[in-house]
Amino acid sequence: MKVFVTGLGVVSALGVGVNANFKALQKSITGIGLNTLLKGLTEPTYVGELDLSNQDMKRMLGFSKNDGIPRTALLGMLAAKEALGNTILNGERSGFISGTTVGGMDLTEDYFKEAFDNEDHKKVLSIKTHDLGTVTNFIANFCGNPNYVNTISTACSSSANSILLGARMIRAGLLDKVLVGGADALSRFTIHGFRSLMIYDNQPCKPFDAARNGLNLGEGAGYILLENDTSISQTKNNIYAELSGWNNANDAFHQTGTSPNGDGALKAMKGALNAASLNPTDIDYINAHGTATKNNDSSELNALAILFKKQQIAFSSTKSYTGHTLGASGGIEAVFSILSLKNKCVFPILNWLNLMEQKFKQPVTTYQVNVKINNVMSNSFGFGGNSTSLIFSKV
Amino acid sequence: MKAKAIVRISNTKIELNGNVQFKHIADGRRELPLKLIYNELEINYPKFYKMDNLSKLGFLGVEMLKKVIDFNSFESDRIAQIFQNSYSSLDTDVVHQQLINEEKMPSPAIFVYTLPNIVMGEIAIRNKFYGENLFTLVDEFLPQKWIQLVSLQFKAGKADAVVGGWIEIFKNNFDLRLFFIDKLDYQVGFKVI
Amino acid sequence: MDLKEELKQHLIEQLNLEEVDAADIENDAALFGDGLGLDSIDALELIVLLDTHYNIKINNPEQGKEIFQSVNSMAEFISQNRD
Numbered sequence: 001m002k003v004f005v006t007g008l009g010v011v012s013a014l015g016v017g018v019n020a021n022f023k024a025l026q027k028s029i030t031g032i033g034l035n036t037l038l039k040g041l042t043e044p045t046y047v048g049e050l051d052l053s054n055q056d057m058k059r060m061l062g063f064s065k066n067d068g069i070p071r072t073a074l075l076g077m078l079a080a081k082e083a084l085g086n087t088i089l090n091g092e093r094s095g096f097i098s099g100t101t102v103g104g105m106d107l108t109e110d111y112f113k114e115a116f117d118n119e120d121h122k123k124v125l126s127i128k129t130h131d132l133g134t135v136t137n138f139i140a141n142f143c144g145n146p147n148y149v150n151t152i153s154t155a156c157s158s159s160a161n162s163i164l165l166g167a168r169m170i171r172a173g174l175l176d177k178v179l180v181g182g183a184d185a186l187s188r189f190t191i192h193g194f195r196s197l198m199i200y201d202n203q204p205c206k207p208f209d210a211a212r213n214g215l216n217l218g219e220g221a222g223y224i225l226l227e228n229d230t231s232i233s234q235t236k237n238n239i240y241a242e243l244s245g246w247n248n249a250n251d252a253f254h255q256t257g258t259s260p261n262g263d264g265a266l267k268a269m270k271g272a273l274n275a276a277s278l279n280p281t282d283i284d285y286i287n288a289h290g291t292a293t294k295n296n297d298s299s300e301l302n303a304l305a306i307l308f309k310k311q312q313i314a315f316s317s318t319k320s321y322t323g324h325t326l327g328a329s330g331g332i333e334a335v336f337s338i339l340s341l342k343n344k345c346v347f348p349i350l351n352w353l354n355l356m357e358q359k360f361k362q363p364v365t366t367y368q369v370n371v372k373i374n375n376v377m378s379n380s381f382g383f384g385g386n387s388t389s390l391i392f393s394k395v
Numbered sequence: 396m397k398a399k400a401i402v403r404i405s406n407t408k409i410e411l412n413g414n415v416q417f418k419h420i421a422d423g424r425r426e427l428p429l430k431l432i433y434n435e436l437e438i439n440y441p442k443f444y445k446m447d448n449l450s451k452l453g454f455l456g457v458e459m460l461k462k463v464i465d466f467n468s469f470e471s472d473r474i475a476q477i478f479q480n481s482y483s484s485l486d487t488d489v490v491h492q493q494l495i496n497e498e499k500m501p502s503p504a505i506f507v508y509t510l511p512n513i514v515m516g517e518i519a520i521r522n523k524f525y526g527e528n529l530f531t532l533v534d535e536f537l538p539q540k541w542i543q544l545v546s547l548q549f550k551a552g553k554a555d556a557v558v559g560g561w562i563e564i565f566k567n568n569f570d571l572r573l574f575f576i577d578k579l580d581y582q583v584g585f586k587v588i
Numbered sequence: 589m590d591l592k593e594e595l596k597q598h599l600i601e602q603l604n605l606e607e608v609d610a611a612d613i614e615n616d617a618a619l620f621g622d623g624l625g626l627d628s629i630d631a632l633e634l635i636v637l638l639d640t641h642y643n644i645k646i647n648n649p650e651q652g653k654e655i656f657q658s659v660n661s662m663a664e665f666i667s668q669n670r671d
Contacts, residue, residue, distance in 0.1 A: 101510060103483075109492065109495075112492060112496055113496070131481070131482075131483065131485075131532070132483055132532045133481065133532045133533065133534060136532075150531050150533070151531060151532040151533070152529065152530065152531050152532075153483055153510065153511050153512060153530055153531070153532055154510075154512040154515075154528070154529065154530050155510045155512055155513075161529060165529070165544075165547075168547050168551055169547065171551070172546075172547055172550050172551070174543075174547075188495060189488075189491065189492060189495065189509075192491075192495050192501045192506075193491060193501060193503075193506035193509060194506075195501070196500070196501040196502065196503040196506050197503045197506065197507075198503075247553075248527045248528065248529070249472060249525055249526065249527065250476075250515065250516065250519040250524055250525050250526065250527075250528045251519075251525075252516075252519040252520050252522075252523055252524060252525050253520065254516075254520065255507050255508075255513050255516050255517065255520075256507050263525070264525070267472060267525055382510075382512070383507070383510055383512070383513060383516070384510060384512040384513045384514075384515055384516030384519075384528075385515075385516045385519055385520070385528075386512055386515070386516070386528055
């Protein structure tokens with residue numbers, strides 16, 4: 001049974017909505033800059049931050065300014081709303097699966113700061129929304145009344161795994177339509193953490209560049225609507241692409257580092273190709289995980305070199321536009337991959353100058369149109385060795 | 396679907412397939428007996444001490460499973476992991492957050508564990524499991540919902556066995572309900588002890 | 589306490605080396621690789637250790653390779669760079 005993508009929704013540092021994001025990608029305009037809304041960092045930090053406050057987003061969504069809604073949920077609702085369009089997400093065979101790592105952290109860490117400084121502080125309601133499941137429920141309730149709701153937290157592959165699980169449930173005949181993807185907001189918690197791992201670049205990140213020095217974190221949300229034929233005959237939605245292959249594997253090497261040859265990445269990509277009944281030569285463009293850390297990019301490039309050998313395949317990382325959006329990255333990059341497919345274009349890496357030591361071709365560095373694109377691969381590799389690869393195909 | 400093996404570790408219970416293990420350890424004591432279980436199992440794996448409590452709990456559960464299951468009879472990428480909890484990695488998150496609150500240098504070793512799926516990474520590293528791994532967040536453990544995910548795994552043809560279940564830990568309260576499900580048993584009705 | 593003995597105590601505590609005694613750590617033995625089997629996260633923890641206990645800041649993790657070769661090399665670096 002084929003699984004089709006019939007809705008796209010995205011929010012990132014590039015803006016709200018598919019159009020805003022697409023325009024920026026076409027014009028090589030980055031969303032990465034020094035933090036402005038997020039306060040309390042030890043030093044100014046390059047991040048992929050959306051220029052809208054929580055209050056702005058609440059207004060856009062029709063919530064009262066006093067509603068205690070975490071930033072992750074607000075980002076998620078904006079993207080989910082766009083992806084659904086006029087489709088109502090209800091009925092026994094409908095679902096919503098969301099990936100996140102930060103959850104309601106933005107409200108909680110503010111609560112802790114104030115509670116720590118001032119014992120009388122009593123805004124304890126703000127931490128009610130901390131956990132990941134609550135954020136998912138917020139978005140689910142906003143979207144309708146989906147029957148199956150689940151939250152996935154597998155680090156940077158969270159929303160890619162949400163997409164995988166949704167597709168699997170459709171193919172297993174359990175659901176007909178499911179909104180899948182994920183959301184994550186910026187937080188001091190994660191920025192401090194990545195700095196302690198010394199993989200945070202003090203400059204805008206340079207994926208797949210020999211001189212790369214780490215990642216920049218970003219925030220956002222990306223959701224796609226998956227439907228089977230039965231559902232489409234009712235919703236009458238247009239089809240953007242077919243989700244033709246998916247696979248997940250574990251690198252089994254280190255808690256956060258990746259194996260030198262990207263074993264997990266290779267397994268995930270090979271598995272996705274098998275699932276789609278495609279060969280490496282059928283892939284026209286790869287939206288790589290490409291976080292710009294020394295380790296990931298080296299492992300991933302080695303895996304690409306092993307799988308694609310001398311193939312002149314176009315690949316890039318859009319994290320130089322959005323930053324690494326953690327749990328949201330799989331969802332956001334799924335949307336970008338489908339944009340590439342639909343518009344026959346490939347997006348360049350920004351800030352790229354130096355070829356890496358691996359014997360593999362350089363990434364795409366200029367925006368290209370009228371490219372033959374039948375199949376796009378999107379990679380998401382998370383801490384804990386959790387590696388996922390998705391393939392979107394032209395219909 | 397029948398579970399080929401079940402491990403339970405909680406404040407008052409350490410059981411393998413319903414049989415009490417290490418009786419002297421689980422007596423509802425306030426400190427976690429994870430180190431004691433590690434000693435009883437006589438494993439030589441110093442990396443254990445670097446793990447956070449969630450990872451230690453999952454790791455030990457799987458070590459106990461190995462007393463009755465031979466993982467070598469499966470291909471390394473055909474054993475999938477599917478875990479669930481409601482607290483995510485909160486037990487470790489609070490430690491990381493506290494360092495930030497006190498304006499101390501965050502510890503990279505602690506930050507590594509502020510994701511619930513790292514426990515699956517530790518299990519994968521130890522046992523060389525290259526298969527699928529999924530961690531979902533739910534309010535409480537509903538066996539039928541978990542089994543549904545296991546069924547999907549088998550139906551998709553991606554695994555010959557699944558290791559996983561419910562793994563919850565916060566401060567000194569912990570609850571591991573770990574199952575090993577063999578695909579060959581998946582047609583039969585499932586029983587949760 | 590002798591700096592090297594102090595360092596060994598710090599190592600055991602900071603890196604959760606529960607089964608190791610200070611007496612087990614030779615001053616010139618390799619800490620990484622086969623030695624104590626430390627990994628990349630341990631190297632980062634040692635950077636935190638230098639900052640917390642000796643007020644020495646390391647900005648480039650690559651520097652760690654040389655500094656953290658052994659207890660001897662660590663002690664030498666600290667003696668030269670501490671306030």
